[in-house]
Amino acid sequence: MLHKVEISTEQGLTLELPLESLSGYVVKDIEGLDPVKATLVSSSFAMMDGEQYQSSRRESRNILLKLGLESDYSTLTNRELRLQLYKFLMPKSHVRLRFFIEDAPTVDIYGRVESFDSTSFTKEPEAVISLVCHQPDFYSPTPVVIEGLTVSDSTELMVNYEGTVESGLILTVRPDRDLSGFVMHHRPPDGKMRTLEFSEPLAAGDILKLSTVTGGKFARRTREAIEESVLYGVSPYSAWIQLFPGLNALRMFSEGAPVPYTVEYTTKFGGI
Amino acid sequence: MELYVLDDRLRRIEVIDRFESLIWTERWGAFGDFELVIQSTPETRRMFVPDIQVVTNESDRVMVIDTVENKHDSEGRSTLTVTGRSLECVLDDRIATEGYSGLSENTNWELTGTPGNIARYVFNKICVEGILSQEDIIPFITEGSNYTDTTIAEPDQVITASLPIGTVYETIKELCEIYSLGFRLIRNFDQSQLFFEIYTGSDRTAHQSSLAPVIFSPDLDNLNNVTELTSVSGHKNVAYVFSKNGAEVVYASGVDTQNTGFKRRVLYVNANDVDSEIPAGPELSSILLNRGLDALAQHRKLYAFDGEIPQSGSYRYGIDYNLGDVVEQRTEEGATNIMRVTEQIFVSDGEGDRSYPTLSLDTLITPGSWSSWDYNETWSEATETWATA
Numbered sequence: 001m002l003h004k005v006e007i008s009t010e011q012g013l014t015l016e017l018p019l020e021s022l023s024g025y026v027v028k029d030i031e032g033l034d035p036v037k038a039t040l041v042s043s044s045f046a047m048m049d050g051e052q053y054q055s056s057r058r059e060s061r062n063i064l065l066k067l068g069l070e071s072d073y074s075t076l077t078n079r080e081l082r083l084q085l086y087k088f089l090m091p092k093s094h095v096r097l098r099f100f101i102e103d104a105p106t107v108d109i110y111g112r113v114e115s116f117d118s119t120s121f122t123k124e125p126e127a128v129i130s131l132v133c134h135q136p137d138f139y140s141p142t143p144v145v146i147e148g149l150t151v152s153d154s155t156e157l158m159v160n161y162e163g164t165v166e167s168g169l170i171l172t173v174r175p176d177r178d179l180s181g182f183v184m185h186h187r188p189p190d191g192k193m194r195t196l197e198f199s200e201p202l203a204a205g206d207i208l209k210l211s212t213v214t215g216g217k218f219a220r221r222t223r224e225a226i227e228e229s230v231l232y233g234v235s236p237y238s239a240w241i242q243l244f245p246g247l248n249a250l251r252m253f254s255e256g257a258p259v260p261y262t263v264e265y266t267t268k269f270g271g272i
Numbered sequence: 273m274e275l276y277v278l279d280d281r282l283r284r285i286e287v288i289d290r291f292e293s294l295i296w297t298e299r300w301g302a303f304g305d306f307e308l309v310i311q312s313t314p315e316t317r318r319m320f321v322p323d324i325q326v327v328t329n330e331s332d333r334v335m336v337i338d339t340v341e342n343k344h345d346s347e348g349r350s351t352l353t354v355t356g357r358s359l360e361c362v363l364d365d366r367i368a369t370e371g372y373s374g375l376s377e378n379t380n381w382e383l384t385g386t387p388g389n390i391a392r393y394v395f396n397k398i399c400v401e402g403i404l405s406q407e408d409i410i411p412f413i414t415e416g417s418n419y420t421d422t423t424i425a426e427p428d429q430v431i432t433a434s435l436p437i438g439t440v441y442e443t444i445k446e447l448c449e450i451y452s453l454g455f456r457l458i459r460n461f462d463q464s465q466l467f468f469e470i471y472t473g474s475d476r477t478a479h480q481s482s483l484a485p486v487i488f489s490p491d492l493d494n495l496n497n498v499t500e501l502t503s504v505s506g507h508k509n510v511a512y513v514f515s516k517n518g519a520e521v522v523y524a525s526g527v528d529t530q531n532t533g534f535k536r537r538v539l540y541v542n543a544n545d546v547d548s549e550i551p552a553g554p555e556l557s558s559i560l561l562n563r564g565l566d567a568l569a570q571h572r573k574l575y576a577f578d579g580e581i582p583q584s585g586s587y588r589y590g591i592d593y594n595l596g597d598v599v600e601q602r603t604e605e606g607a608t609n610i611m612r613v614t615e616q617i618f619v620s621d622g623e624g625d626r627s628y629p630t631l632s633l634d635t636l637i638t639p640g641s642w643s644s645w646d647y648n649e650t651w652s653e654a655t656e657t658w659a660t661a
Contacts, residue, residue, distance in 0.1 A: 039622075041623040041624050045496035048493065054623060056624075057622065217274075217287040217289060229286065232284045232462035233462075234284075236329060236462075240289075
């Protein structure tokens with residue numbers, strides 16, 4: 001169960017909103033925490049029944065925060081409470097919302113304040129704040145880091161991805177010997193094998209960082225403190241591996257002695 | 273669809289998978305083009321500047337950015353619209369002539385050979401050997417190909433071409449248009465190699481058996497919402513080509529030389545720029561024939577065809593067909609058209625990724641003709657007889 005919401009501004013101010021609070025700011029309702037609506041694209045054709053599915057895409061998220069202003073009249077009046085709230089939730093401002101949930105991971109989401117409507121002259125004054133989160137997923141603030149060694153056999157590394165939305169990963173390879181390349185095999189829960197092949201030679205002491213995160217894909221090698229793109233080392237036939245909810249089997253294959261690597265990913269949730 | 277930015281060795285160094293829209297078109301006998309609309313940020317403005325080369329994960333063609341428009345609208349949206357042409361456009365920056373001489377002299381480049389070999393020769397002389405200037409040499413050109421051999425034979429007719437000074441692109445394009453050839457300048461993955469090819473395409477109609485046929489037809493559920501347009505308003509089938517030392521009557525390919533009356537559509541071609549020192553004879557005839565065919569190629573029957581090919585369709589570009597291949601298009605009325613894949617368009621936007629070909633008429637086969645597909649006919653009802661030797 002959700003028990004606290006934290007709002008942080010870009011200026012570093014943080015407002016804590018415990019859900020059980022009875023004075024000050026009272027969280028009356030939060031809308032827009034379910035999975036967002038998907039837009040489905042399809043085509044209809046003459047002489048054919050139904051439609052042909054083309055693609056689907058999830059829209060941005062709209063969170064509505066309804067906060068009651070409960071003044072105790074000894075420290076802050078309702079007006080002062082409302083004015084203080086402006087510091088955190090002024091329309092146009094960019095904020096981070098952190099949701100604390102019992103028995104579940106804490107999650108973050110970034111949004112931009114769209115509107116701030118308050119009712120001042122009522123018995124129960126409240127503020128309704130609308131936030132638009134252009135990236136609709138909630139994500140775990142702490143990335144998961146898994147360490148492993150390359151294999152020259154069929155040994156797999158099992159990764160239990162606890163999110164509900166697929167997530168890319170950042171692979172870091174720190175070869176302690178010369179490495180001609182490697183192949184990362186990925187077997188997601190649906191069983192369809194995907195492969196990412198990297199064929200640019202690496203030398204002992206190099207650091208390779210390869211990201212498959214959507215919108216932030218790259219392959220960069222640091223050699224003698226100089227970083228450069230080695231995207232051309234990724235085979236054009238490679239799949240940009242995404243972890244899917246459930247058990248994902250990864251196999252980092254390379255000939256010869258094991259080479260250390262790490263896989264880092266952010267757990268993402270489509271709704272809480 | 274993903275877009276990659278190349279470094280100066282034609283290797284991918286940046287990947288872009290988040291943009292508003294990308295339209296990528298590659299063509300058989302001309303350069304292709306693309307348009308990318310992406311959010312304008314310092315990073316994208318740094319990345320997309322003129323002369324930068326880009327590729328996609330769907331294609332082996334390289335596009336060169338030539339125009340970048342950075343737009344800020346009243347709603348605060350900043351978009352970068354990036355457009356460019358495929359690498360074949362570099363041929364438009366090279367001049368096709370055999371050497372430097374004053375324009376008072378005859379500057380036409382006279383070459384004899386098959387049309388395909390003449391086009392290759394022009395490319396090699398200017399862009400590989402650099403006969404005009406070593407600086408004209410296109411880097412990374414290597415002999416080779418990523419494609420298997422095409423099955424349609426190149427025209428083996430030996431011609432004498434009198435090529436006026438023009439760009440290598442115009443010269444090759446014109447030759448290719450007349451003789452149904454295509455050309456491409458493609459990247460060999462990240463190997464810092466470019467392959468230049470003149471090619472014909474493969475026959476993927478039902479009239480052959482070496483390749484799996486590619487047939488677009490409403491009956492096969494892979495062609496819908498068809499629009500067809502046929503026009504002969506600008507059509508000419510005979511060219512009278514006049515030069516200083518002679519004239520030639522040239523017939524369009526496949527036209528009956530006995531065409532008379534209303535069927536005869538004559539085109540006048542002025543070829544007085546042909547070298548006056550070439551006397552009447554086989555060499556002049558060959559040059560005038562080439563001129564006539566060139567002019568007639570621009571006055572073909574117009575046949576426009578538009579149809580939607582569902583994404584779930586049975587054929588995939590690069591696997592089942594390629595640019596230049598001839599495929600079949602069948603209408604519900606029984607007409608079979610032999611079409612050539614002249615263009616492949618890739619679109620990626622808010623509605624997802626789509627890819628579809630543009631088909632141009634190669635041969636129109638009407639129902640009932642010997643070449644036609646026997647639509648709705650049964651053996652017992654056939655009225656034709658076997659040809660006798």
